[in-house]
Amino acid sequence: MRILGIDLGTTNSACAIWNNGKAELIPNRLDKLLTPSVVGIDENNEVLVGESAKHRLVSHPSLTASVFKRYMGSEYEFKLGKRKFSPVELSSLVLRSLKEDAEAYLKEEITQAVISVPAYFSDAQRKATKLAAELVGLKVERLINEPTAAAMVYGLHEKSDGAQFLILDMGGGTFDVSLVEYFSGVLEVHASSGDNFLGGEDFLSVLAQKYLSDHSINEKKLSSNERQRIFEMLNNAKHQLTYSQNVTVEKAHKQQEKPWIIDRDLFLKISQPLLYRIQTPIERTLSDAAITPSDIDEVVLVGGATRMPMIRSLVSKMFRRMPSGNIDPDLVVAMGVAIQAGLKEKQSDLDDIVLTDVCPYSLGTEILNHNDKSGKQGGLFMPIIERNSVVPTSIVKSLCTASDNQKELKVCIYQGESRLVKNNIYLGELEVEVPRGPKGKETIDVRYSYDMNGLLEIDVTVDSTGKTYHKTILNTPGTLSEKEIEASKVKLANLKFHPRENESYRVLIARAEKIYEGALGERRDNIGNILYQFDQVLESQDIRDIEKFVQKLEEHLHLIEQESVFT
Amino acid sequence: MSCWNTLGIEPTPKKVLIKKAYAAKLKSHKPDEDPDGFAVLHAHYKQALNESQLYQIEDTSEPRVENYKQDKEEQIPEGNNNAAHTIISEPEVIQELETHYTHDILMTEDEESPTTEEYSYINYDAEWNEITKQINLVLANLKTANDEKNWEFLNSAEALFDIEFKAHISNYVFSQILELKKQHPRRKLPIIKTLDRFFRWTDKRDILEAHFGFQRVQLLLGAVETIGNKKLIKWTSTKSHNGPMFYPNYYARLGATTIDIIIISFAQYYLALAAQKLGINNSLIDTNSFLRVLVLYTFLIPIMESSPLQGALGKILLGIKVTNKEGRRLNIFQAFWRNISYMLSTAGFKITVWINMFTNDGRMLHDRLSKSLVIKR
Secondary structure: OOEEEEEOOOOEEEEEEEEOOEEEEOOOOOOOOOEEOEEEEOOOOEEEEOHHHHHHHHHOHHHEEEOHHHHOOOOOOEEEOOEEEOHHHHHHHHHHHHHHHHHHHHOOOOOEEEEEEOOOOOHHHHHHHHHHHHHOOOEEEEEEEHHHHHHHHHHHHHOOOOEEEEEEEEOOOOEEEEEEEEEOOEEEEEEEEEEOOOOHHHHHHHHHHHHHHHOOOOHHHOOHHHHHHHHHHHHHHHHHOOOOOEEEEOOOOOOOOOOEEEEHHHHHHHHHHHHHHHHHHHHHHHHHOOOOHHHOOEEEEEOHHHHOHHHHHHHHHHHOOOOEOOOOOOOHHHHHHHHHHHHHOOOHHHOOOEEEEEEOOOEEEEEOOOOOOOOOOOOEEEEEEOOOEEEOEEEEEEEEOOOOOOOEEEEEEEEOOOOEHHHOEEEEEEEEEOOOOOOOOOEEEEEEEEOOOOOEEEEEEEOOOOOEEEOOOEOOOOOOOHHHHHHHHHHHHHOEEOOHHHHHHHHHHHHHHHHHHHOOHHHHHHHHHHHHHHHHHHHHOOHHHHHHHHHHHHHHHHHHHHHHOOO | OOHHHHHOOOOOOOHHHHHHHHHHHHOOOOOOOOHHHHHHHHHHHHHHHHHHHHHHOOOOOOOHHHHHHHHHHHOOOOOOOHHHHHHOOOHHHHHHHHHHHHHHHHHHHOOOOOOHHHHHOOOHHHHHHHHHHHHHHHOOOHHHHOOHHHHOHHHHOHHHHOHHHHHHHHHHHHHHHHHHHHHOOOOOOOHHHHHHHHHOOHHHHHHHHHHHOHHHHHHHHOOOOOOOOHHHHHOOOOOEOOOOOOOOOHHHHHHHHHHHHHHHHHHHHHHHHHHHHHOOOOHHHHHOHHHHHHHHHHHHHHHHHOOOOOOOHHHHHOOEEEEEOOOEOOOHHHHHHHHHHHHHHHHOOOHHHHHHHHOOOOOOHHHHHOOEEEEEO
16 A cells, blocks of 8 residues: 655645655656646536646636635635635645546555645644545545655755754745754654745735836736736746846736836845744744754755745855755655655665654643633633644643632633733633532643644543543634535535546646737737637547647747747 | 663763664654653653763863864953943843854854855954944934834844844844833834834744743733734634633723714714705604614614624724624624613613623623623624
8 A cells, every 4th residue: 555745735736655765756647746736617617726727827717726725724715616615625626636646657546645734834724634635535644744854855865964954944835944853864853933924925925016016006906817917927027036137027917018127136125024034933943942053064945935046045144054955945845755655654665764753833721710700811821732842742731720619611722832822823622511619629631632743632631520521622713524524525526527638738728728818919819719729629539630739739839928928 | 760771871971872872762662653652762862961961071072073162262352242231131141142142153153164255254243243332322212213214224234134143133122122111111112013023023922021021021012913823813713703702891891882872873963964954854753863863773783793893883993792602793683682682671770780790701681682792802
């Protein structure tokens, strides 16, 4: 039984497997290693995932969804046409696509997976990820933190004993920092921290804000087509800025009269507030590990957003050295996940590798007097599992009643570092009945168990009655009941999928449609004609004709894109 | 059992040996296969690492690098941070901080890395003196301190990119602002918001609290919104109330009702005027202003309470809202019934007030009758 390693990213996903002593990346149906995390529905109600859906973001924004990883574990819903999808369902569609690709590549059925999540993902977000996999019949053998996965690759590759790495992982939506040491086959994560709302998408949105204000466009008044078009063009511009000093954006919106030029300095200036935010998690990680920047042997950059020159220069200034990143930052996490999958499979070539990870945030409970009349409930946070404790861990603390004749105790579960619960993230709560008595007499034992997957379980025992309660967390946003999960499964099973074989044609059509949207006049008619012809050829089902046409179309589209988008 | 027994080695100051022993033992106590055994092993490993420091002093075969670093440390020019010592209220802490800081800077300065040359021109001691001098200048009085322009030098200071240097400057500025606040306890310091954006104080509140104490941090950052953590909660609470419910006190609710009645009184007055102007002549709305208030109150309030606003203006202003027992929004009928039972119970000898005194969640009669809750937003 093979275990698939999956990196489920905000903008791109990838999968890999441990094979013959190395991590082997699995190409998708288009023979690419990265699959965009975009899901769409087409006119025939068929689901599209990846490249083709990404192109349709511009031409059919109301039928396409992206960046849903950011909403994992929340009640947010995406509307695709008339249907509503939760972020979990959308993620499971991406997972489904990856699973199919892997099955076709390995020629066997896959039912188990190791999936990576940002280190700073909360309990609800992790549960949502796990659920997404279960919806498509993948049993999650382990959730691994993304920077830890990347560290595995660097640890195994460099093989330098006693080396300390600082992994800075900035993907599309999240930023994670981990301090990792590798010695004698042990990969030990010392400390970890992060920011769940800092990634490439935020830099894009900063750029978009600048563009909109420069052309005095009201974002709220944009149609979704116009909006997507602007974002798409600016995203390309953002990528271009990695390689050139300045980029010219040709007409992205009708209000734009002349080409808009953006250079690195301007981009740096408007991104400054985001750059300040990079510092905090790094500082926290270093202080938690009681280490100074000079103790670090290597600063490693992981994740697509770290390609940005401004990030590289910031990091080198922060640590007064060049960061390393000699493995493709987009794929390194997937490779690390494959190593973890290999570990889970008990592959003999990984026999002497052990990985230990930490819990990146403090988990605790509110100590309060919830029967308080005046509304001043104390609201103090008591950590039970301190941040950066090694996992798995299980800790018990004793709590007692706060007022006379109290009938029940409410154990509110929080995650965070602030002394006051109102500044921390609320995870859920548990109500416990206790016999009435004078205050302080009744005590309960609260046990927090944090497992290797980063999932939290809570057990409460009432001392006097001996009654036990187990993780019946109420009121958690984004968690589904058994019935809702079943409904989701049925919903996904009823969806129609585009046949895998024709995916490359789909991409081509979507790409042509995208250009059609942006083009005007003659060129537009031209593309319209070609699309019509392509439909005819596809209907003829003559493979040779189709192949010929595809080649012609590809060349043609390439030419148009070269001409129109950038100079 | 001592930690050395668990690791199976003799007490040693050499961390490398401890790590080797731990790595060997770990293979038979892997965290996912033997969580309990791993927990013990890991705790003892940490303990051994701590204890090893006790032996460190006796050990003669210290690594060469360490010696080198110590030599370097002795060369630190003294007395370069006079300004800091005199102003900061907790001299010991800060002093410790500073030696620590200079120490680290020197350690890395001569390190062989590909970019050493690029940064070697930054003299961090000189930069520290320069920047702190400028900070003191800006903080000389409230007016200059609150002017955003005066702080722009922070953005252009190359040395502030260094993560450690910035952390120390951050602490320095924080302590200086505290001093300023102490001198002018009643004056506002809007500049804190700008500085917070630069130094990210609210993000690392707990670290600051450990340094400066909760009260002092609260004094400066109390007014600054903590945005980072709340984000998650904000967009999840579309349907039901997220988080534990806090009950407002009686005065907040009384205040909310008073505000509503005042607004409605004005509204009825202008409505009557408008009706007159338009020439609508209905004896009922024309004559009785009390009736008009009553009618408006009966319809307007339930509509607003069952709307996504979950409360009329008074409740919005005072930060409270109406929900059902599950923390979800009321439906229109429930809101109507709530309102009618409110009017009835107020008419009946102010029973609402009395019943409130015997309950501990602040729920009044009409809340109970309509199975609703009034909670803080």
